[in-house]
Amino acid sequence: MVTKKESLCFFVDFSDQNNKRIVLALQSGLKSEILWALNALTVLSFKEKDDLRRDTTPLAKVPGLLDALLQVIDDWRDIAMPKDHTKPPRVRTLGVNTTLSGFGHENVEKVYSDTTTPSDDQTKTADSTVTKKRSAGFLFDEEGLFNVDDEGRTEKQQCAVAASNIIRNFSFMPENETVMVQHRHCLETVFQCLEDQNTEDDELITNMLETLVNLAPVLDLRIFSSSKPSFIKITEKRAVQAIMGMLASSIRVWHCAAAELIGRLIINPDNEPFLLPAIPQIYKRLVDLLSVPAVDAQAAAISALYNVAEVNMDFRLKLASERWAVDRLLKVVKTPHPVPEVCRKASMIVESLVSEPQNRMHLLVHENTFAEILTSEGKYSDTFARILYELTARPSNKVTAGQAIWGNIN
Helix, strand or coil, X not given: CXXXXXXXXXXXHHHHHHHHHHHHHHHHCCHHHHHHHHHHHHHHHHCCCCHHHCCCCCHHHCCCHHHHHHHHHHHHCCCCCCCCCCCCCCCCCCCCCCCXXXXXXXXXXXXXXXXXXXXXXXXXXXXXXXXXXXXHHHHHCCCCCCCCCHHHHHHHHHHHHHHHHHHHHHHCCHHHHHHHHCCHHHHHHHHHHHHCCCCCCHHHHHHHHHHHHHHHHHCCHHHHHCCCCCCCCCCHHHHHHHHHHHHCCCCHHHHHHHHHHHHHHCXXXXXXXXXXXXXXXXXXXXHHHHCCCCHHHHHHHHHHHXXXXXXXXXXXXXXXXXXXXXXXXXXXXXXXXXXXXXXXXXXXXXXXXXXXXXXXHHHHHHHHHHHHHHHHCHHHHHHHHHHHHHHHHCHHHHHHHHHHHHCCCC
């Protein structure tokens, strides 16, 4: 009789062997092997929470697996781009130790030279032997390497997209977070894909961006200046610029995710120095998103504004000095939102602005609006009561309040 413990040990051993085979398949360059590995990983990455996998190694920790997936993305993410498109040269290493790498046209002549029509003498010799040499053409069927034509390159790029989806699935698992944020090659690949947003597959970019959003709470940008081996030479400045490029994108999913990413990154004090130079652009874009009718864009912008305002005084001063920016925040509070938390955070942003003495003069012009919300919005009455108290009830503000409401009484 097989006990439960013995059955589980057998499953763990089988799983480890299967993981090793998956890594080898990804490194093989063979079409059928890579497709099998990607399909298997897509299923496994969705099932990591199953009870049967509790005692197994998290997929991101499988030796060589993350590197193999990243190599597929690095080498094939833009291989189907038009030939007249100029990009910086990049060394492709996947399958480089094979006769036919499948990455380009360098071996086409050699391949098809094996399939040329043989002479009569060669035919007789071949017929007289027991073992016949197989034509190199078999490499281009379903079981061999990818074609070297446009169709083959498109298939390779789709493999890169599938690999990016698996990386994204990995990032949802807490067990994988630590491995991924400490894996410099992983982060460099992700940020390089974001840099090339105008020439990459949209699904690949979305997967990479969602991966970053998931990892952001534990991500430290200082890894790009660490002693860990670098593959793509991404710096902290380039990483922030890539994020800003996504924030400026016209694609709603991208700029919403970028806003959420910034809000999660800046709560780490170690990341703040790298984001500070971009604060003016971040401020302007986030406030712009408040006027977008889409509720998800407003939610992402408010969430980011809330976190940035909490940690950066210059941001609070800039936000309060722009009357139109405060007006948009108040409009979010007054307009019913499907997610009440968004309105609550918007009101708390205004409260954080009032906490700065330099901002009180700017915010007094909104006193009537604050009073209106106090009397009409019961959910946020406490918050706006505190705001009005900060503006008018403190001794240092009495003269200022009188001047703002009644004019100069002297």
